[in-house]
Amino acid sequence: MTLFDPVDALSETDVAVRVRGVTKEFGSGDWLTKALRGVDLDVPYGALLMLVGPSGCGKTTLVSIVAGTLQATEGEVIVLGKDLAAMKSSQKVRFRRDNVGFVFQSYNLLPALTVVENAAVPLIIAGWRRSHAIEAASEILDQLGLGNRMTSLITELSGGQQQRVAIARALVHEPRLLVCDEPTSSLDAENGRITLELISKIAVQPDRAVIVVTHDSRVYDFADQIASMEDGQIKSVRDCRTNACKNPPLENS
Ligand SMILES: Nc1ncnc2c1ncn2[C@@H]1O[C@H](COP(=O)(O)OP(=O)(O)O)[C@@H](O)[C@H]1O
Ligand SMILES: [Mg+2]
Numbered sequence: 001m002t003l004f005d006p007v008d009a010l011s012e013t014d015v016a017v018r019v020r021g022v023t024k025e026f027g028s029g030d031w032l033t034k035a036l037r038g039v040d041l042d043v044p045y046g047a048l049l050m051l052v053g054p055s056g057c058g059k060t061t062l063v064s065i066v067a068g069t070l071q072a073t074e075g076e077v078i079v080l081g082k083d084l085a086a087m088k089s090s091q092k093v094r095f096r097r098d099n100v101g102f103v104f105q106s107y108n109l110l111p112a113l114t115v116v117e118n119a120a121v122p123l124i125i126a127g128w129r130r131s132h133a134i135e136a137a138s139e140i141l142d143q144l145g146l147g148n149r150m151t152s153l154i155t156e157l158s159g160g161q162q163q164r165v166a167i168a169r170a171l172v173h174e175p176r177l178l179v180c181d182e183p184t185s186s187l188d189a190e191n192g193r194i195t196l197e198l199i200s201k202i203a204v205q206p207d208r209a210v211i212v213v214t215h216d217s218r219v220y221d222f223a224d225q226i227a228s229m230e231d232g233q234i235k236s237v238r239d240c241r242t243n244a245c246k247n248p249p250l251e252n253s
Contacts, residue, residue: 014044016044016047017066017078017080019077020040022036022038022065023074024073034232036065036232037231039058039062043209043225045207046206046208047210048210048223048224048225049211049224050225051227057229057232058231063211065077066177067177067179097125098126099176101122101170101171101177103178103181103183109165111154113153115146115165116137116151119141120136122172122173123137143198144198146168159186160194167198175208176207178211179210180213183214184218185216196212224241
């Protein structure tokens with residue numbers, strides 16, 4: 001028997017991510033924080049969008065909502081044609097597992113596991129046979145230049161190498177949406193550029209999209225679009241390919 005599924009019934013949109021009127025409040029009363037105050041944002045397929053803005057303006061909150069790890073207070077979030085608010089939490093977990101890769105600011109790697117085991121975790125959780133998961137993880141680690149560190153422990157790696165393991169883990173299940181929260185913040189200029197180059201080479205595909213939170217201006221030239229955030233809202237979006245700017249910031253403001 002096939003049950004009607006309101007989530008699957010939604011038609012695909014022409015953008016990978018559509019955010020409309022999203023607000024997010026933390027706490028209540030005297031402790032109320034309005035982290036997002038009505039965010040509208042589109043991320044087209046085939047694009048790498050950078051989200052920039054001062055510390056505390058709501059970048060992590062917004063990308064966590066888009067990645068499905070945090071619930072919006074109000075508003076609409078359509079990811080790969082699916083309405084996140086319409087999903088039960090078990091559906092959301094499955095959707096995330098199958099479609100979303102997340103690189104956290106603090107890498108969240110498992111220190112007791114080797115490099116290749118860390119990168120294979122999403123596939124093992126998805127039920128893959130261990131040997132197949134390890135093989136797929138080895139391939140992506142190879143592309144990221146860690147082919148000679150497969151059996152090292154995480155603690156034996158430099159910060160830049162750990163960052164690349166976190167990226168391998170986020171990409172190993174070939175997610176259609178990759179979200180990276182400040183992936184270059186603890187890297188030097190050269191490793192920052194190498195990391196963004198790898199992300200854009202591997203993850204930017206016609207049927208996929210990438211969001212990178214950053215305030216590292218050294219990597220802006222890898223962006224297709226740059227969305228500037230301020231005080232819980234998107235203030236402007238610049239298309240780097242055409243140099244067109246939606247809601248351009250006012251001169252001298
Ligand atoms: N779990 C939380 N509880 C209470 N306040 C939070 C929480 N997460 C974020 N905030 C607040 O929401 C605002 C936006 O935070 P965040 O999204 O982390 O900003 P950014 O990533 O741009 O630095 C900040 O004022 C922050 O203190
Ligand atoms: Mg943040």
